Amino acid sequence: MLGLIAVVIGLVLFRLVLGRTSDGTLSLDLPSGIALQLRSGAVFSGALAGACLGLAGLLLQILLRNPLAAPSVLGVTSGAALGVSAATVLSVNAGSIAGSSFAALLAQLGGIELIGAMVGSLCSLFLLGWMARRRGGIDPISLVLAGVVLGAVFGAIAMALQWMLPPHSRADVSLWMMGRVPEWPNVGVAIVGAAVFSLVLLSALRQSTALDIASASEDEARSLGVRIGKLRNTLFVGAGLLTGSAVALCGPIAFVGFVAPHLARIVVGVRSRSLIFAAPLCGIIVLVGADVARLLIPTSHGRLPVGILTALLGGIWFLRFIGRGREAWS
Amino acid sequence: MNLALRNISIGYDGVVVASDISLDANEGTILSLLGPNGSGKSTLLRTIAGLRTPISGTVHLDRADLFALDEPSRARLIAYFDQQPSIVGAFEVRQIVEMGAWLRSGSDSCGINAPLAVLKELDLESIQEKPWTTLSQGQRHRVALARALVQCGRGVLVLDEPFAAMDTRNLVRCARAVQRRARDGAIVIAAIHDIALAASWSTQVAWLQNGRILASGAPSDVLTQSFLETASGVPHRSNGCGEDAGAVVPDWDAALSG
Numbered sequence: 001m002l003g004l005i006a007v008v009i010g011l012v013l014f015r016l017v018l019g020r021t022s023d024g025t026l027s028l029d030l031p032s033g034i035a036l037q038l039r040s041g042a043v044f045s046g047a048l049a050g051a052c053l054g055l056a057g058l059l060l061q062i063l064l065r066n067p068l069a070a071p072s073v074l075g076v077t078s079g080a081a082l083g084v085s086a087a088t089v090l091s092v093n094a095g096s097i098a099g100s101s102f103a104a105l106l107a108q109l110g111g112i113e114l115i116g117a118m119v120g121s122l123c124s125l126f127l128l129g130w131m132a133r134r135r136g137g138i139d140p141i142s143l144v145l146a147g148v149v150l151g152a153v154f155g156a157i158a159m160a161l162q163w164m165l166p167p168h169s170r171a172d173v174s175l176w177m178m179g180r181v182p183e184w185p186n187v188g189v190a191i192v193g194a195a196v197f198s199l200v201l202l203s204a205l206r207q208s209t210a211l212d213i214a215s216a217s218e219d220e221a222r223s224l225g226v227r228i229g230k231l232r233n234t235l236f237v238g239a240g241l242l243t244g245s246a247v248a249l250c251g252p253i254a255f256v257g258f259v260a261p262h263l264a265r266i267v268v269g270v271r272s273r274s275l276i277f278a279a280p281l282c283g284i285i286v287l288v289g290a291d292v293a294r295l296l297i298p299t300s301h302g303r304l305p306v307g308i309l310t311a312l313l314g315g316i317w318f319l320r321f322i323g324r325g326r327e328a329w330s
Numbered sequence: 331m332n333l334a335l336r337n338i339s340i341g342y343d344g345v346v347v348a349s350d351i352s353l354d355a356n357e358g359t360i361l362s363l364l365g366p367n368g369s370g371k372s373t374l375l376r377t378i379a380g381l382r383t384p385i386s387g388t389v390h391l392d393r394a395d396l397f398a399l400d401e402p403s404r405a406r407l408i409a410y411f412d413q414q415p416s417i418v419g420a421f422e423v424r425q426i427v428e429m430g431a432w433l434r435s436g437s438d439s440c441g442i443n444a445p446l447a448v449l450k451e452l453d454l455e456s457i458q459e460k461p462w463t464t465l466s467q468g469q470r471h472r473v474a475l476a477r478a479l480v481q482c483g484r485g486v487l488v489l490d491e492p493f494a495a496m497d498t499r500n501l502v503r504c505a506r507a508v509q510r511r512a513r514d515g516a517i518v519i520a521a522i523h524d525i526a527l528a529a530s531w532s533t534q535v536a537w538l539q540n541g542r543i544l545a546s547g548a549p550s551d552v553l554t555q556s557f558l559e560t561a562s563g564v565p566h567r568s569n570g571c572g573e574d575a576g577a578v579v580p581d582w583d584a585a586l587s588g
Contacts (some may be wrong), residue, residue, distance in 0.1 A: 223379050227434045
């Protein structure tokens with residue numbers, strides 16, 4: 001655990017001093033003024049979104065008893081992104097009609113993204129939870145398939161919505177859809193995200209032994225005295241809010257929530273009490289690490305969106321995990 | 331302590347599997363539930379463990395209505411062994427066994443039901459750090475049984491086929507451990523397939539078939555040659571070791587040559 005914290009601190013410092021000179025070569029310097037603000041903004045966004053996704057992935061994997069689960073795998077990030085697209089379309093149209101000062105204020109505080117992302121992720125989680133519980137359960141692979149299909153459907157609807165936007169804002173939205181770590185995080189979104197993360201972390205910590213026991217079958221967990229319904233309801237909503245916060249902040253970033261809990265298990269083992277801290281730390285390492293990596297990779301036109309890197313890394317890990325077969329986890 | 335089932339009907343989605351089940355068990359009772367596959371033994375055990383509400387009827391432990399209790403209060407009275415114990419993740423044997431004690435406060439003295447004592451009793455000490463993912467089926471069952479003993483060694487033990495996957499040596503070790511709990515005042519209700527084992531191990535048996543209890547009582551009264559032949563439709567013979575219940579075994583030669 002101390003090792004994880006050390007890696008996080010190292011990465012954060014590296015991200016802060018890493019820059020590019022005007023002729024495009026890499027440089028390490030102590031920034032000041034605006035550069036420092038931009039870099040610390042990016043570090044803060046990446047760390048908060050990574051921590052949220054890591055914890056959300058951990059909770060989903062435990063509650064669904066499915067090591068393949070994660071916000072992006074189950075289509076929850078796509079649901080949140082759809083929510084943001086819908087909210088954006090609504091606000092653009094409403095803004096052109098009414099131009100109300102309330103809508104403007106909401107937009108300034110990031111309220112549009114936040115509300116859209118929260119509603120979108122919670123709705124897709126409830127849809128998924130309902131499918132998983134119907135007929136007394138669904139096997140891990142089928143649940144993942146359902147999530148993938150849901151994600152594709154949400155993505156298609158989101159793209160259809162983008163065509164309803166004026167052409168000049170379409171490019172912004174499609175860039176946002178790739179996932180990026182903003183250097184100017186929205187203050188309102190950041191505050192809500194930090195609050196959501198702290199609350200869910202505390203709630204999960206209070207129920208950490210019950211979370212361990214919930215890894216057993218539902219009958220066994222209940223007979224051991226776990227109030228499984230209450231546990232699922234609170235932490236499922238928690239995972240939805242965490243995903244919503246991360247998407248509102250950074251867009252639909254894939255696979256951080258899948259990789260982080262597995263990385264954490266390698267370091268601290270299977271006990272929830274340790275994982276609840278280790279999974280967010282690993283989420284920070286993956287997302288800030290990907291952000292650093294994207295700065296190191298030279299491209300001719302600007303830099304890669306970070307979502308592309310996490311999707312590559314996470315996708316390969318995911319395939320490797322499936323390849324090892326189910327003996328590896330149950 | 332008295333466990334009383336009154337006019338229980340069980341089933342799924344409104345289809346009745348078995349009905350009109352009434353059973354009593356007191357401290358020290360080991361009640362074996364026998365009967366063919368699909369007769370509803372597992373559903374009945376889940377009902378007794380408070381995990382399924384019956385279609386009709388009541389289950390009381392002393393004065394307490396089982397279905398009026400919340401999960402933690404029920405867990406302090408009744409432990410349940412699932413015929414397919416499962417846990418996702420590489421939890422170690424000792425961590426899983428200790429889950430049986432999570433509701434207990436640190437000051438509770440639990441004597442022979444302390445996790446370490448039970449690990450030793452069921453010969454799990456040497457594998458206590460092995461992860462669940464590497465255990466054999468028989469070892470997994472022993473771990474789940476140890477967890478149930480830790481949880482409710484002095485209460486009600488509801489066991490669904492606890493010994494089915496075990497080798498003879500471990501079966502005897504585990505069966506004796508459960509007997510010891512009964513002698514100390516626990517109530518044991520278990521689904522068992524091995525009739526000879528049920529006859530020697532139990533104080534009572536109940537035979538569930540065709541949606542009702544065909545017979546119940548002391549093993550020697552119920553498990554007679556004529557009853558077993560009628561219930562199973564398979565010819566039986568004495569194994570030549572006297573007239574006790576359990577001395578009647580299927581006559582495989584006659585049954586398989588016909």
